[in-house]
Structures are given as C-alpha cells and as structure tokens.
Amino acid sequence: MSSTQNLNLICGCGQLLNIKRYRSVNITIDPELKTKVFSGAINRIQCPKCKINIKIDEPFLYQDQNQNLMAWVYPCESQVDLEKEIKQIYELDAQAMAEIKNRFGENIPPERFQEMSQIKMQAVKGIEQLEQLIGKMT
Numbered sequence: 325m326s327s328t329q330n331l332n333l334i335c336g337c338g339q340l341l342n343i344k345r346y347r348s349v350n351i352t353i354d355p356e357l358k359t360k361v362f363s364g365a366i367n368r369i370q371c372p373k374c375k376i377n378i379k380i381d382e383p384f385l386y387q388d389q390n391q392n393l394m395a396w397v398y399p400c401e402s403q404v405d406l407e408k409e410i411k412q413i414y415e416l417d418a419q420a421m422a423e424i425k426n427r428f429g430e431n432i433p434p435e436r437f438q439e440m441s442q443i444k445m446q447a448v449k450g451i452e453q454l455e456q457l458i459g460k461m462t
C-alpha cells in the first residue's frame with residue numbers, strides 16, 4: 325500500500341498549504357501513481373496565492389512488486405551519500421529480516437521468505453535516476 329501523511333505548511337507569502345506527503349508509493353497497488361511519480365508531482369505543491377512551487381525535501385519509497393523493485397527516491401539536490409545510505413538500509417534490512425524470521429519464521433512459507441529477501445533495496449536521486457534504474461531492469 326502507498327502511505328501518505330497530510331502536512332500543513334506555511335508558504336513564504338503567508339498562505340497556509342495542505343500537502344499530501346507520500347512516504348511510499350506502491351505502483352503495483354496504485355498504478356495511477358506512476359504518472360504522478362514520473363511527472364515529478366509527488367511531494368510537490370504549488371502555492372495558489374504566489375504560484376511558487378514547494379517541494380518536500382525528503383525521500384519516498386518507490387515499490388513495484390512486479391519488478392521486485394524497492395527504491396528510495398531522494399530529491400535531486402539532496403546532499404545524502406547514497407552509498408552510505410544503502411549500506412545502512414541493508415544493515416537495517418538484515419536486522420529486520422532476522423527479526424521477522426525469529427518471530428514468524430515458522431508461519432512464513434520458505435518460498436515467500438526467499439522472495440522477500442530477494443528484493444534488493446536501492447536508492448536514487450531524482451526521477452531521472454529512477455527511470456534509469458527501471459530501464460536497467462526491464
């Protein structure tokens with residue numbers, strides 16, 4: 325499922341803005357969001373008063389189960405070190421996997437578990453890099 329959060333922001337011009345922030349986008353379940361992602365409309369709003377574009381400077385998780393793809397999409401201008409970030413994600417992932425196995429190990433069919441651990445977490449900056457990533461996979 326895609327996960328969202330409503331945020332209230334105050335624009336530089338004083339206008340109160342309500343923005344729907346996506347923390348994750350699952351295009352297998354919500355295919356209509358794909359266009360929104362690739363047009364750059366995710367986590368962005370235009371102030372109705374001064375027309376300025378406001379972007380939320382935080383990553384969202386792009387998920388496509390048909391391609392076994394999970395990628396954190398950071399803003400292009402983000403200063404984050406992707407390699408470091410991925411390493412951290414993997415460490416967390418390994419922990420989470422161990423935890424899941426511990427708790428639900430007996431209830432998860434082995435093939436499902438294998439499927440889960442095959443999803444490679446990735447991280448990119450900007451939509452262009454996401455497109456390249458998907459291009460490489462198809």
Ligand SMILES: [Zn+2]
Pocket residue numbers: 335336337338339371372373374375376
């Ligand atoms: Zn404004």
